[in-house]
Amino acid sequence: MxxxxxxxxxxxxxxxxxxxxxxxFITLAVLIGIQxxxxxxxHQPQEQWNDIALLITFNVLFLFGGWLYMSGTVNLKTxxxxxxxxxxxxxxxxxxxxxxxxxxxxxxxxxxxxxVWDYFLIILPITAMLVIGWGLLSYLGYLRMExxxx
Numbered sequence: 694m695x696x697x698x699x700x701x702x703x704x705x706x707x708x709x710x711x712x713x714x715x716x717x718f719i720t721l722a723v724l725i726g727i728q729x730x731x732x733x734x735x736h737q738p739q740e741q742w743n744d745i746a747l748l749i750t751f752n753v754l755f756l757f758g759g760w761l762y763m764s765g766t767v768n769l770k771t772x773x774x775x776x777x778x779x780x781x782x783x784x785x786x787x788x789x790x791x792x793x794x795x796x797x798x799x800x801x802x803x804x805x806x807x808x809v810w811d812y813f814l815i816i817l818p819i820t821a822m823l824v825i826g827w828g829l830l831s832y833l834g835y836l837r838m839e840x841x842x843x
Contacts, residue, residue: 721749721752721753724745724748724749724752725749727745728742728745728746728749731745732799754823757827758826758827758830759830761827761830761831761834762830762831762833762834762837763834764834765831765834765835765837765838765839766834766835766838767831767832767834767835768835777824777828780824781820781821781824784820784823784824785813785816785817785820788816788819788820789809789812789813789816792812792816793809793812796808796812
């Protein structure tokens with residue numbers, strides 16, 4: 694008797710994994726659609742759709758981290774510090790622009806320099822934690838892959 698509940702060959706496993714991936718991204722797209730519908734069409738207050746937005750956010754963050762860990766393709770020893778800093782700066786800038794867009798356009802609030810500076814001071818450590826966490830996951834995934842190859 695097999696210890697694994699599904700005794701699948703390589704082709705069946707690949708089909709199974711592909712199906713799971715497609716259904717995962719369809720579910721994520723539907724969740725995003727539901728959240729946008731509730732926010733902009735139904736004009737519900739943030740308290741009524743914030744849980745869906747948090748679920749989407751953490752889902753995407755963990756998806757990216759899991760991809761870095763499971764792929765094992767990112768070797769931090771070969772990446773230059775300059776490239777990491779450029780990527781970090783781009784990530785901070787994207788977060789800042791998205792936050793300004795959210796408050797100025799989507800929520801219709803006036804955004805002054807002081808608010809932008811406050812957003813920047815909040816985004817800076819959050820993105821640093823994400824980049825450090827993803828870097829650690831990618832390095833651990835690389836070590837995992839090297840160990841499997843031995």
